[in-house]
Amino acid sequence: MTAYLYKKRSVPFELIEANLLEVNDEQMLQISKETGIVLNLEEMKRVREYFSKLGRNPTDIELQTIGQTWSEHCFHKTFKGDIVTPKGESIVANMFREYIAKSTEELSLPWCRSVFEDNAGIVDFENDYAIAAKVETHNHPSAIEPFGGAATGVGGVIRDVLGVWADPIACTDVLCFGPLDYDYENLPQGTKHPKYLFRGVVAGIGHYGNNMGIPTVNGTIRFDDGYVGNIVVYCGCVGILPMKTFVQNTKPGDIAVLAGGRTGRDGIHGVTFASAELTKESEEVSRPAVQIANPIEEEKLKRAIIEIRDQRLASAITDLGGGGLSCATGEMAHRSQCGIHIELEKVPLKYPGMSPWEIYISESQERMLLSVPKKNLQSVLDIFEGEEVEASPVGRFTKGNILEVYYHEHAVAHLDLDFLYSPPRVRRVAEWKKPMHKDPSFAEPQDLTRELLQLLSSPNVSSRESVIRVYDHEVKGNTVLKPLQGRFAGPNDSAIIKPLNKSWKGIVISCGMNPTYGRIDPYWMAASAIDEAIRNNIAVGGRRIALLDNFTWGSPERPDRLGGLVRACKACYDFAKAYGTPFISGKDSLYNESPLGSVTPTLLITAIGIIPDVRKAVSVDLKGPNNLLYLVGKTYPELGGSEYYRMKGFVGRTVPNVKMNQARNIMNSVTKAIDARLVKSCHDLSEGGLAAAVAEMALAGGYGIELFLEKVLRSTDSMRNDYILFSESNSRFLVEVMEKRQEDFEALMKNVDHAVIGKTRRNTRFLVYGLDGKVVVDASIDELREAWRSTLEG
């Protein structure tokens, strides 16, 4: 710290003023850097302007509060900022409002109860019950300390769901790593090996979810060179709540109650860390930013909160996540147009010696903030005590809009909440240039059986069983459709939870993600991820789908990164609108940069659907011999970004598009067929295309198949056998139908592309006939299963 920029206040504890009123711009930036708040010059000027009017300098706790609140992580300033071309012409004035929230607004669906407002999105379920859903990113901490980073990611998203009074009932996890066999020699200094990160993250996720007794039911894992420097850890949580108990209405006079774990130095500057790039020093500099997980503490907290909810004793709730108490208190007060008065010495600490600012911004885990009317305070404290949870009144809400913080009766912060919640808008330059990929030219391989076996054993297609089994996906006893299907552990497209004892209705949880497509065009990556998430949901019987978006991107201060992000967001609007599937919640993680460059830009779409009767759910495994196999949807020569091209060492150019004129009809027709009980099994076509899909259905069900590629409906006659087998065109399903139901099924499919392309067999032979009628794939399903299961060790 540069001494002349700061002054110690004469109080009996450490309180430092920054001499903002008397320093030049350069020194101001130095203050921003040295205090770790990483605000830019324009933002620092706004801070100075505010304090000039007050005629005094800010304290460390004030600066830190502003830094936390205005961070990319908390305020999402890129998404809310002005995006312009390099020439300064406006592209979009507020991506969040114009692209993400707009589709939801325009769709204006009555079943959307609370969107983008709170810690989690809320949609109707059954009678008064509603579903809450949230997906978080926890990339940066997991790259430094995979076990703790991932575990606290799960803990954080569970608290988001508790933060809308919902009982958490299912978790999801979506992970991206570098290749597990990545050469140690090529790892940049300070970067941890993908295998170490993979094992740590998986263990961390299991640790938290299992210990809390929340089943981890859905997810996916990707491996790609683009994740060596920056891994991706998405943690999701779905909860359920009776809407009549939902309340976020803090009144002046209500008491601020802090409950849960004690506050320590773990998790200082987590949000600013999350908004910075990873370097070789990150380990040392940012280690304190990673928190420590204690799932049992959160389990107790959950019990108490649900009890307080059911007795309706509190007026509002929020979790302590990024920014700790500083963000939670400010947001809760601001949301209800109140002020707040905090007495920091009342915060229970893990150990003495913390400065007020550290207490205020610490991100120690397993803490929640409640506002409680005075008359209910004792009852609330009693409930916490009954669960052996520490809870302390730390302040009260006031009239007006002032955030005031005291420490042992000394005022340490006094901020206008309107100022705090209106940071200067950022203006960022975006420019997307279409990459120069070409479609490769290579001869059709002689032996497509070998190609298929290789594809099934590739890291992105192979079985995830070794990971899924270390997560408890059965706890609560409500997992109707499990992530792994039956004896052979086939990959179901979605998980289904039956949350209410007295209702057959289910919640359908699925996801979609196609990062490789983004190398060609982020617009079609986003469109494909939406299509994939929806069709995974549809394939098991889901409908009335709500979406969640999670962006992991590189630095938004680099125009090429931001250019891609703008395109992806644009697609989110276009396709959410076209499908009638509103976004209800989301989260972005930007600045995923490392010495190896930007992370592979990765959009995760999570889909939350419902199924009216879980007993009509459809699983992935083939059910019997001599049934018809229908391919619904048309196949295009779209292999750009496909697993097949990757296997061959190419990216390609022709990325899968979404043809909206057909897509929505296809989804609706499949739903009708499922409801009419015509569908014995169903699988969406995604990574690995038709070949992977049919292999997975066969190896999961234990029946062989015969397939005729000439029967596949295709956009052009010039497609080769391998392209038909491995194209990843969107909006396609493979459906098993009994022969005697052929007419009924075709009647429902009359408006969409569909064709019988083969049959299931009594034995275990897997035969594919090529365009010329000759056998091009000949394997036993045991061989396929062996290839598919052998790759990923736990």
Place this chain on the structure above:
Amino acid sequence: MEAGIKVCILRVAGTNCDAETKRSFEDLGVKAEILHLSRLVKEKSLFDYSALVFPGGFSYGDYVRAGAILAKRTLAKLGSDMKEFIEEERLILGICNGFQVLVEAGLLPRFSRVSEHPEASLATNIPIGYHCNWAHIKHENSGRCIFTQKIPKGKTLEIPVAHAEGRFIFSKETETDYLEKLYENDQLVFRYCDENGEYANGKYPINPNGAFHDIAGICDDTGRIFGLMPHPERAYYGWQLPNWTRKEKIPKYSDGKLIFQSMVEYLKKNFT
């Protein structure tokens, strides 16, 4: 609801299978109450209940040996009551973490008296790590165990396991003797087997944790205290089965129900 019979499902910090366990009893028309240990001690009496259930979970985080903390706490807080509770021929069930608790408390295998030190252990799985999967278990009991009265000897049940510490073992020195005793007293209840009823003989994943002699569940020498690693409450209804989508008609119930039914039948006979 059946008048008179009340089941106590005991919970502490980290218990997490209480709700589905309660649901199973209630489906059978029996009143079940989920009760925190501290509330049981402060406000209630163990004798309000005719059966005590230790459900699954991670009691107190299982930060020492699984179940050890809760076992010690239970004995410290309810010790003499527990003794009397057992003498009055009431039932005690431990599922997964609950089984670990009963073993740590010396209540299982309990050859003729409560042992001061655990005589068996539910050790870290081999292969190591948490494992969630459906398992088959074969009923071995000849009639001692109250909790499996509805299950014919030799019947194979399909019930899921989910744990990291489920490897039932005796110490090497006592292993042969104690196994003999289990057979002698008819205390062996379930062993892991394949879907055809062939014993796993230690083979993973048929035996999911490397348990000695494929042991999945045992009872005490009275048959009224019973613990098992698999989760019968997760295999209570037909729609919970892993392969229900393959069936023409979904069965209403599945194998786990038999355990709760056996228990309830005894309770009805003896406590109403």
